[in-house]
Amino acid sequence: MTHTAQDTADLEAYRGQVRAWLAQAAVPEVPLDLEGRFAVLREWQKTLYEAGFVGISWTRAAGGQGLSPSHQLVFSEELARAGAPQPIGLIGVDVVGKSIETYGLDWQRQQLLPRLLSGADIWCQGFSEPESGSDLASLRTRAWIEGDEFVINGQKVWTSWAHKAQWCALLARTDAGAPKHRGISYILVDMSTPGVTARPLVQMTGDDEFCEVFLEDVRVPVRNLVGQLNEGWAIAQDTLSHERGSYTLRRRVEYEVAVEEAVQNLRGHVGATGTEPPDRVLEQLGRSYAAVRALEALTRRTIDRQLTGDIPSPYDSVDKLSLNEVEQLLYTSITDLLGPFRLAADRAPFGLDGPRWVKEHYYSRAASIYGGTSQIQKNIIGERLLGLPRG
Ligand SMILES: Cc1cc2nc3c(=O)[nH]c(=O)nc-3n(C[C@H](O)[C@H](O)[C@H](O)COP(=O)(O)OP(=O)(O)OC[C@H]3O[C@@H](n4cnc5c(N)ncnc54)[C@H](O)[C@@H]3O)c2cc1C
Structure with a gap:
């Protein structure tokens, strides 16, 4: 799928609109505890929905904005770069809702999906x-x-x-x-x-x-x-495809912001405190940076697949496997910067937000399990992309 100069101009105009909106929006602080986080992010989803920023690439009939997956990506990039959180109802918006949009009955699309997008229903x-x-x-x-x-x-x-x-x-x-x-x-x-x-x-x-x-x-x-x-198996495959592919698009932008933030922290603090991270940890952070960039290239191809309707596809498994590997490398690298302060995260060195990174690190362990484990993704890649024999 080729992108024309007009496409690029449209996307950049859209990026401008998103930035202008985010600049004046009351971006919430997100508590680390689950109850607080859930309540704040549900309210934030309503705000984003009312501003036209949830379901960006969904059809208008299903309550979306009728724009392209590239517009969705631009929005996710700007959201993360503004330090603003994702809405809470992403299992609905990015995963099951898309299958209902494609396979659902009219009443399901009309009555359930707008409430799913707004966060009224989780x-x-x-x-x-x-x-x-x-x-x-x-x-x-x-x-x-x-x-x-x-x-x-x-x-x-x-x-x-x-x-x-x-x-x-x-x-x-x-x-x-x-x-x-x-x-x-x-x-x-x-x-x-x-x-x-x-x-x-x-x-x-x-x-x-x-x-x-x-x-x-x-x-x-x-x-x-x-x-x-x-005949639900085919629809389940569609849902898993969204979980393995589309979701990667959102997460990738968060990794980009995380690695940039960690680098900025180091630039601001190394030398000033007389403490320096070991070379091994810096090298690992460098590899994380490269991996996040490689994931960006991969997600461009995911957008193309979405535009041409090439989903579900074994390439969803490439996305999911890559997401998992990048996420675990990245958050391990950042928590390794904490060294022993991982156990006293509120006194983290280099100005790092210790409690947040420790939590991200723990959560990253789940990335190789949910949506199908890494072994299962490797089986799919081996059998369906590389043509290797089963088992
Ligand atoms: C944070 C989190 C959120 C989740 N959310 C949801 C959710 O909302 N909805 C939902 O339905 N599920 C959810 N899951 C469940 C997830 O999809 C399953 O955990 C996952 O599919 C693995 O299944 P299992 O836990 O039964 O492990 P098992 O299938 O028992 O696997 C155990 C181990 O054996 C390996 N293994 C199994 N079969 C093979 C094989 N053929 N070849 C090679 N290795 C193999 C696996 O890779 C794994 O290492 C979530 C999981 C996590 C961690």
Whole structure:
């Protein structure tokens, strides 16, 4: 896909609009604790939505702005460079919402998506189960039809934000006799339905951001089905593609800002305090900088794939694997600058915001797990891009 001079001029004009808006916006301070962070970022999502900055590349019919993925990228870049946070409902906006936009019924698009974009409704993704993570197609949550309702029974796990969510995009087995990739349906579940229980689980960051979710005789209208009965696997692949590809675009910009900030901290403090980081740590930070730049080049290709509709694609796995490797290298590098002050992060050297970087470092460990582990991404790349034999 070639970009014309007109495209570039449009994007730069848009960048100007975004900068002007951000310059006058009341950008919130984000508390580190989960409850505070959730409340502030939900309100921030509403502000961004009302200003036309959520769902930028979504169709207007679904409540979006009808612009291109490149406009979305420009916005994300400017948001991060202004030190402003992302909205909270990204599982909805970047991941499941896009699949509903593509495969959903008219009522789902019209009634659910504008509320998803504004943050009025928070969404979660009910895919993984205790015995079905990497081998997702083996999932055992069952749903059957009685009259005009599904009756759902089963258990999900690691469901991010389930305790805060109003809606869940759930995978359930609707034909137990079919081969495992068939017989799965993609069903939208109102989390306030009787029989749904979300029990929070604490992560190593100290936050209980994800949950186990129990479903006991949960009755959901049949019109909440997305796509065709028993054909939810293809839609699940679309959702995972967004999680592996689109999400990388947003995260990449945050890494760019993080590495620049760490470098600025070092420039301002090294020598002044008589303390210098070891060469090994500086070298690692340099490699992080190069890796963030390489990820930028990769995400340009992701934009092109989105523009040409080349999703889902095994290249989503290249994006996800790269995101994971860059994120872990970067946050390890920054926390290595803290040295022993990692244990007393509030007294961090070089003017670094210790508590924040320690938390980012802990969270980065999850990057090689969520959205499919790195081993699974490598399997996909090996088999589907490199043509290597299975196993
Ligand atoms: C922070 C976080 C948020 C999450 N949020 C959600 C969410 O919102 N919704 C949701 O549905 N899920 C979510 N997950 C779950 C995530 O998708 C699963 O953890 C992931 O798919 C791995 O599944 P598992 O944990 O069952 O590990 P397993 O599948 O049991 O894997 C265990 C280990 O075996 C390896 N392995 C398994 N199969 C293979 C294979 N074929 N080849 C090579 N190695 C293999 C894996 O790479 C891994 O190292 C989240 C996870 C995390 C960490």
